[in-house]
Amino acid sequence: MRKNQPEMDDECVFYRELPKVELHAHLNGSVSFQTMEKLMNRKPHLNIEHSMTAIGKGQRRTLDECFEVFKVIHKLVDTEEDILMVSKDVIREFAEDGVKYLELRSTPREEQRTGLTKTSYIDAIIKAIHQCKSEGLDIDVRLLVAIDRRNGMEVAMETVKLAEEFMLSSDGLVVGIDLSGDPTVGHGKHFLPALERAKNSGLKLSLHLSEVQSQLEESELLLNLPPDRIGHGTFLHPEMGGSQSLVDKVVKNGIPLELCLTSNIKGQTVPMFSLHHFKYWYELGHPTVICTDDKGVFCTDLSQEYQLVASTFGLSQKEMWKLSQQAIDCIFAEEAVKQQLKKKWQDLHPQVFK
Ligand SMILES: CC(C)=CCNc1ncnc2c1ncn2[C@@H]1O[C@H](COP(=O)(O)O)[C@@H](O)[C@H]1O
Numbered sequence: 230m231r232k233n234q235p236e237m238d239d240e241c242v243f244y245r246e247l248p249k250v251e252l253h254a255h256l257n258g259s260v261s262f263q264t265m266e267k268l269m270n271r272k273p274h275l276n277i278e279h280s281m282t283a284i285g286k287g288q289r290r291t292l293d294e295c296f297e298v299f300k301v302i303h304k305l306v307d308t309e310e311d312i313l314m315v316s317k318d319v320i321r322e323f324a325e326d327g328v329k330y331l332e333l334r335s336t337p338r339e340e341q342r343t344g345l346t347k348t349s350y351i352d353a354i355i356k357a358i359h360q361c362k363s364e365g366l367d368i369d370v371r372l373l374v375a376i377d378r379r380n381g382m383e384v385a386m387e388t389v390k391l392a393e394e395f396m397l398s399s400d401g402l403v404v405g406i407d408l409s410g411d412p413t414v415g416h417g418k419h420f421l422p423a424l425e426r427a428k429n430s431g432l433k434l435s436l437h438l439s440e441v442q443s444q445l446e447e448s449e450l451l452l453n454l455p456p457d458r459i460g461h462g463t464f465l466h467p468e469m470g471g472s473q474s475l476v477d478k479v480v481k482n483g484i485p486l487e488l489c490l491t492s493n494i495k496g497q498t499v500p501m502f503s504l505h506h507f508k509y510w511y512e513l514g515h516p517t518v519i520c521t522d523d524k525g526v527f528c529t530d531l532s533q534e535y536q537l538v539a540s541t542f543g544l545s546q547k548e549m550w551k552l553s554q555q556a557i558d559c560i561f562a563e564e565a566v567k568q569q570l571k572k573k574w575q576d577l578h579p580q581v582f583k
């Protein structure tokens with residue numbers, strides 16, 4: 230056991246120093262233990278404990294239980310100040326973990342009690358992005374506005390309109406729409422008009438797709454849009470109860486998949502790491518991007534997720550470098566940002582492989 234220790238540490242250092250792109254991070258699922266502590270101190274009357282906001286090492290929960298966790302977190306994050314603090318902390322933590330480009334996503338909420346509105350919610354995140362930039366953090370951040378499926382089609386349409394306004398007023402910080410929320414609630418077909426509108430107005434689409442089994446019809450419909458990226462896609466391929474026609478659509482349109490290993494294991498949609506669909510898509514040579522989903526809830530970070538993929542599937546540091554570099558082509562920000570990131574990767578290469 231001891232003999233392997235130094236080797237492990239070297240690996241940890243490598244994955245931390247590896248420049249990374251994070252494309253699938255829900256803001257309120259990404260709140261760290263330390264930030265939670267601050268929130269709990271702000272609101273002691275809620276009697277919320279850490280065990281209610283995170284799923285620790287080795288623990289698993291049903292999907293329902295996981296979604297309950299978000300309800301608890303939302304109680305703790307319900308003012309503009311909370312959103313600002315949480316966003317700044319999350320951005321700083323990703324930067325400390327070696328993430329050079331981050332796309333955050335979050336569902337705008339209103340809280341009558343605190344005066345929080347959907348507009349001030351997004352404003353607070355944008356303010357956090359600006360403040361982190363002016364602090365000189367080495368991370369480029371963009372925002373996707375999220376639609377929670379539970380809230381239905383009308384709210385979805387309102388969300389798209391709000392995102393359109395912010396796309397125009399935020400100097401390119403709001404780049405797209407995310408469709409998320411409990412995948413067992415509602416049918417994706419109801420969101421087609423909102424998603425089509427978003428696409429037509431120039432917002433990019435990242436959709437949680439086939440996150441649970443038996444969503445063939447929904448996935449087929451949503452893939453016809455087509456989305457610009459797919460979250461999870463766990464049950465798309467035939468071996469998982471999906472179909473070849475779904476896979477063909479994804480491949481034909483070259484739609485990258487955002488894959489979040491720890492999230493899928495802890496949420497029990499995948500039984501063990503070695504059976505994760507990363508293997509299927511990686512062997513196909515299809516673009517996949519390793520992501521965290523909810524680093525706070527699932528007690529992980531992006532360097533751990535990279536290390537996990539490498540150790541589970543026997544990939545070399547060189548192959549992992551290539552994965553992180555190829556993720557640049559999947560970002561929603563404009564071409565100039567891609568070029569800057571590619572240059573950054575080139576410059577950092579000698580340092581990481583010293
Ligand atoms: C249950 C489980 C395994 C979670 C991981 N998979 C997920 N699938 C769908 N939507 C999600 C997931 N994780 C987070 N979200 C969405 O992100 C929200 C939390 O972040 P936010 O409030 O939008 O800033 C949740 O309420 C939910 O709508």
Ligand SMILES: [Zn+2]
Pocket residue numbers: 253255409437460522
């Ligand atoms: Zn997600």
